[in-house]
Amino acid sequence: MVTSLSPGAPCAALGPSLAFLHMATIGELDFKAYVQAKKARRATEKDGRDDAHAYAYVSDRNTRVAFDTIKPVELAVGHAVRLMRGIGKNELLGTSVKVGPDQFPRVRNLGLRCAETLGITEPTIYIRNNPTLNAMTYGTNDDAFIVIHSALVDHFSDEELLSVIGHECGHIHNDHVVYLTALHYLRTIASVFSRWIVAPAMLALSGWSRRAEVTCDRAGLLCSQDLDVSTRALAKLALGSNKLYEELNLEAFLDQYDEGQDGIGRFTEMTANHPWLPKRVRALRQFAESQLYRKHIGDDGGLTMDEVDERVHALIKVLG
Secondary structure: OOOEOOOOOHHHHHHHHHHHHHOOOOOOOOHHHHHHHHHHHHOOOEOOEOHHHOOOOHHHHHHHHHHOOOHHHHHHHHHHHHHHOOOHHHHHHHHOEEOEOOEOHHHHHHHHHHHHHHOOOOOEEEEEOOOOOOEEEEEOOOOEEEEEEHHHHHHOOHHHHHHHHHHHHHHHHOOOHHHHHHHHHHHHHHHHHHHHHHHHHHHHHHHHHHHHHHHHHHHHHHHHOOHHHHHHHHHHHHHOOOOOHHHOOHHHHHHHHHOOOOOHHHHHHHHOOOOOHHHHHHHHHHHHOEHHHHHHOOOOOOEOHHHHHHHHHHHHOOOO
8 A cells, every 4th residue: 555545656656766765674574484473373363353453354364364375475575675675764764754752742642542552562653745645654564664744744633644643553553564565666666677577466465455455444443433534534635635625525525436337447446556545435434333343432233343344345346
């Protein structure tokens, strides 16, 4: 999610310099050891779901399990880390502003709230001067960081920004970071020179990324605890106009997606690494009906996660 929150791929157009920036602090990565550690952790889980990660979209989780045996993905992850290690951190520190207790404490506190909700360590957050509404997460699972574009801070309320940061923390919580980093590398650099070589890994990672976004939208909702806030934040990504936000009709926005379902253009989503935004809103509404989420906000009843995921399958699939 491109490893970003938004549905487009702005990073690809910004060139290798920004790509180096986004690969900051990725450090060393022994992918085989990483896979073994994941397998050991899964062995202690019941039916693939532990309590802490029970909100994760099942197709996201199952695809990551499959990655353990896909050689192109292993090579892409390892090569991304080796190529970018040590290059980007100085550029990130020199061109962006790091959030901390003495700088942007309001944003930092939002990150702390999300970290506490999801049970992760405090995320490292940077603010970057960029007019595009976007946020992204890169690094490794042990050394991840979140980059938030300045426009997002200007356009979003604190409650909406909490949902965004929660989404990005969801990537960290669910071990997405190394795969996001590899996908970013493939899209911005390697594919320019050797598209046919990296195509298998790109296809696998892009398909997974669409599923991972569903998981992380749920993480954002768990952090915001307000469906209207989280869905409004998603819709704002499509609109991008402060002057029009108050006039946005969310139901009309969702209905417009149905107009394109009979055209060949719907197949373009197969190469995207985000589901189209109306689909994400509808999928998030399904999660809001779950027992898990209702319990989280102090309500009773609701759907099982298996029931939620079955409904989301029908929404998220690209074909049909």
